Amino acid sequence: MSQLVIKDLHISIGEKSIVKGFNLTIKPGEVHAVMGPNGTGKSTLAKAIAGHPDYTITGGDVLLDGKSVLAMEPDERARTGLFLAFQYPSEIPGVSIANFLRAAVQARMAEGEELDATGYYKRLYAKMDLLKIDRKFTSRAVNDGFSGGEKKRCEILQMAMLEPKIALMDETDSGLDIDALRIVAEGVNSIRAAANPPGILLITHYQRLLDYIVPDFVHVMYAGRIVKSGDKSLALELEAKGYDWVKKEFAAATA
Amino acid sequence: MKPPTEIETAVAAENNPVAGIDQTKGDFQYKVDYAFDAGTGLNEDTVRYISTVKKEEPWLLDFRLKALKTFLDKPMPTHWATKDLENINFDKIRYYLSQGQKPKRTWDEVPDDIKKTFERLGIPEQERKFLAGVEAQFDSEAAYSNIKEIVAKQGVIFCNSTEGLREHPEIFRKFFGKVIPTGDNKFSALNSAVFSGGSFIYVPPGVKVAQPLQAYFRINAENFGQFERTLIIADEGAEVVYMEGCTAPKFSTSTLHSAVVELVALKGAKIQYITVQNWANNVFNLVTKRGVAHEEAEIKWIDCNIGSRLTMKYPGVVLKGRKARGEVISIALANDGQHQDTGAKMIHAADETTSNIVAKSISVGQGRSTYRGVVHIPKHLKGCKNNTECDALLINTNSRTDTYPAITVRGDRNSVQHEASVSKVSEEQIFYMQQRGLTEGQAMSLSVNGFINDLARQFPMEYSVELKRLIDLEMEGSVG
Numbered sequence: 113m114s115q116l117v118i119k120d121l122h123i124s125i126g127e128k129s130i131v132k133g134f135n136l137t138i139k140p141g142e143v144h145a146v147m148g149p150n151g152t153g154k155s156t157l158a159k160a161i162a163g164h165p166d167y168t169i170t171g172g173d174v175l176l177d178g179k180s181v182l183a184m185e186p187d188e189r190a191r192t193g194l195f196l197a198f199q200y201p202s203e204i205p206g207v208s209i210a211n212f213l214r215a216a217v218q219a220r221m222a223e224g225e226e227l228d229a230t231g232y233y234k235r236l237y238a239k240m241d242l243l244k245i246d247r248k249f250t251s252r253a254v255n256d257g258f259s260g261g262e263k264k265r266c267e268i269l270q271m272a273m274l275e276p277k278i279a280l281m282d283e284t285d286s287g288l289d290i291d292a293l294r295i296v297a298e299g300v301n302s303i304r305a306a307a308n309p310p311g312i313l314l315i316t317h318y319q320r321l322l323d324y325i326v327p328d329f330v331h332v333m334y335a336g337r338i339v340k341s342g343d344k345s346l347a348l349e350l351e352a353k354g355y356d357w358v359k360k361e362f363a364a365a366t367a
Numbered sequence: 368m369k370p371p372t373e374i375e376t377a378v379a380a381e382n383n384p385v386a387g388i389d390q391t392k393g394d395f396q397y398k399v400d401y402a403f404d405a406g407t408g409l410n411e412d413t414v415r416y417i418s419t420v421k422k423e424e425p426w427l428l429d430f431r432l433k434a435l436k437t438f439l440d441k442p443m444p445t446h447w448a449t450k451d452l453e454n455i456n457f458d459k460i461r462y463y464l465s466q467g468q469k470p471k472r473t474w475d476e477v478p479d480d481i482k483k484t485f486e487r488l489g490i491p492e493q494e495r496k497f498l499a500g501v502e503a504q505f506d507s508e509a510a511y512s513n514i515k516e517i518v519a520k521q522g523v524i525f526c527n528s529t530e531g532l533r534e535h536p537e538i539f540r541k542f543f544g545k546v547i548p549t550g551d552n553k554f555s556a557l558n559s560a561v562f563s564g565g566s567f568i569y570v571p572p573g574v575k576v577a578q579p580l581q582a583y584f585r586i587n588a589e590n591f592g593q594f595e596r597t598l599i600i601a602d603e604g605a606e607v608v609y610m611e612g613c614t615a616p617k618f619s620t621s622t623l624h625s626a627v628v629e630l631v632a633l634k635g636a637k638i639q640y641i642t643v644q645n646w647a648n649n650v651f652n653l654v655t656k657r658g659v660a661h662e663e664a665e666i667k668w669i670d671c672n673i674g675s676r677l678t679m680k681y682p683g684v685v686l687k688g689r690k691a692r693g694e695v696i697s698i699a700l701a702n703d704g705q706h707q708d709t710g711a712k713m714i715h716a717a718d719e720t721t722s723n724i725v726a727k728s729i730s731v732g733q734g735r736s737t738y739r740g741v742v743h744i745p746k747h748l749k750g751c752k753n754n755t756e757c758d759a760l761l762i763n764t765n766s767r768t769d770t771y772p773a774i775t776v777r778g779d780r781n782s783v784q785h786e787a788s789v790s791k792v793s794e795e796q797i798f799y800m801q802q803r804g805l806t807e808g809q810a811m812s813l814s815v816n817g818f819i820n821d822l823a824r825q826f827p828m829e830y831s832v833e834l835k836r837l838i839d840l841e842m843e844g845s846v847g
Binding site for chain 1: 793794795796798799800801802803804805806807809810813814816817818819820821
């Protein structure tokens with residue numbers, strides 16, 4: 113069974129320790145929301161798990177299907193089934209979404225195996241229909257000149273096409289107006305409803321996103337680790353009380 | 368000397384560790400029976416030898432000898448160009464080699480080892496089919512030709528320059544050396560002294576050649592410099608597309624390639640000249656390419672330079688007639704130890720002439736790319752336009768790019784536009800692509816292919832495929 117186990121993970125940037133003992137297990141189809149104030153290590157967690165070179169894992173482990181991914185290159189982690197939906201996706205001028213995805217799909221095939229172009233486009237169009245994306249979209253260069261909403265839709269489309277085991281979604285709601293947010297959320301929900309849905313780690317600063325993507329679990333992250341876990345009602349409580357409530361509790365607990 | 372035995376050929380193949388088509392970079396050689404060999408070094412005897420072997424008329428020998436003198440008299444252009452030019456040892460170069468064969472007519476008649484060479488060059492299947500319509504040069508002489516007969520039905524002359532001189536002197540002589548005079552530069556003089564091979568094309572008035580005419584060139588002997596001479600004339604209202612592709616085997620000592628290509632587009636004619644080259648990285652590639660566009664004529668150079676130790680090439684168009692148009696689309700990729708010094712020249716010499724230059728360069732590792740451009744619009748002209756865009760992409764922090772645009776526009780009745788940009792493949796972009804499952808090398812390749820995509824689309828299909836493959840190969844070794 114495909115599950116992601118994050119065990120006592122410690123991450124630093126240079127000398128600075130950011131994530132300090134993060135534990136979480138994500139099972140297939142589960143949506144775990146990780147909330148918390150800015151600078152608490154949420155994005156660091158997602159990027160480090162994906163293998164971003166700026167981050168150093170100083171302790172703990174990340175296991176996908178029981179195997180540690182930490183020794184793997186970022187691309188190997190991706191091919192194993194880890195997907196990161198970026199907060200700020202990069203632009204790739206001159207490379208169309210269709211060609212980029214094709215390269216990504218090809219990269220997952222055995223050496224010497226050729227991609228069947230007809231089958232690929234059939235699948236791509238099916239996913240686009242599922243996500244209600246216009247056919248013209250994939251002939252545009254990846255994220256080049258995209259609006260915030262288009263960039264996030266592009267991420268969701270890639271996620272749908274690459275069918276990861278685990279998706280880490282980093283601040284998917286940032287920079288989106290309410291209409292764009294709804295569209296993106298619908299996309300994620302349709303991926304959740306499809307066969308073999310991935311386990312999702314949903315990183316967000318605001319409760320707002322969780323009105324549209326209803327999580328199975330909500331975790332509050334502060335000072336580099338989870339300080340409180342609960343169901344979706346925790347998000348509402350957090351919304352009502354604000355992060356100061358968490359900070360105070362944390363201060364009291366560590367005093 | 369005997370031709371290579373089957374075993375020798377097999378051993379040569381065995382010794383080449385990169386047997387897969389995608390792995391080949393022209394990194395091999397086959398034994399060739401050099402029936403005619405002018406030896407190494409350059410003096411009057413070399414020139415006389417070449418002229419005798421080619422059974423040339425006296426005027427041509429005179430032309431060659433004068434060119435030799437010009438070559439010897441002219442200094443190296445190292446006051447502006449790289450000092451690396453001084454490392455060319457002219458005494459160690461072979462100036463003439465011929466297999467002593469006549470051009471072949473059908474694919475079946477082409478010797479197996481030559482076919483094998485084409486195969487090793489990694490020419491895709493559809494392109495091998497294309498070769499059925501190719502004027503291919505094996506060393507100094509064209510080894511294969513059959514499209515000639517097809518286009519001959521339209522009155523088009525398509526042959527090698529030797530044949531052109533011999534059989535069509537009245538046309539050849541009229542245009543030969545007129546666009547690029549012997550003394551244009553030191554290397555055009557060298558070519559004029561020792562040239563052999565290259566194509567001669569004449570398209571009669573109003574004839575539009577449907578299929579691109581194509582030639583492959585490669586160097587296949589140690590220290591052997593290749594000095595092909597190409598002359599293309601499109602008569603009034605005629606249209607022709609010419610494509611050349613170059614790959615060369617790797618050698619331990621430097622080789623020299625110094626071609627001269629002259630294009631003449633008469634009134635209303637259109638010539639497109641497409642080059643995709645991939646020289647081994649010990650080759651000095653010093654080429655002079657220029658066209659003259661008469662009234663309402665159009666000349667377009669599409670030029671892609673990959674490989675070589677040093678390439679110096681600035682395709683130019685002299686816009687001689689009213690409303691003539693000139694265009695240079697250029698892609699250069701400089702890898703470790705390579706210097707691509709490329710650009711364009713647009714000489715406006717009539718009213719309402721327009722020119723367009725789009726140059727993109729990629730510097731990988733310690734590679735260096737230089738853009739050098741000349742746009743000249745004199746004061747007395749009106750309604751002339753030039754657009755120049757040069758974009759440079761740096762892959763690594765120690766890559767280098769320089770831009771030297773020289774734009775001279777006089778008078779106030781002309782317009783000119785110049786844009787330049789330098790960008791670097793960012794770590795974030797590579798990480799993003801890796802996160803989708805692409806290796807670092809694949810990510811680099813895709814990024815570079817994206818950078819040149821708008822230009823690559825202007826190449827014919829099979830060339831853009833080859834171009835992509837060449838870039839993939841170049842980028843493979845650029846990471847790690």
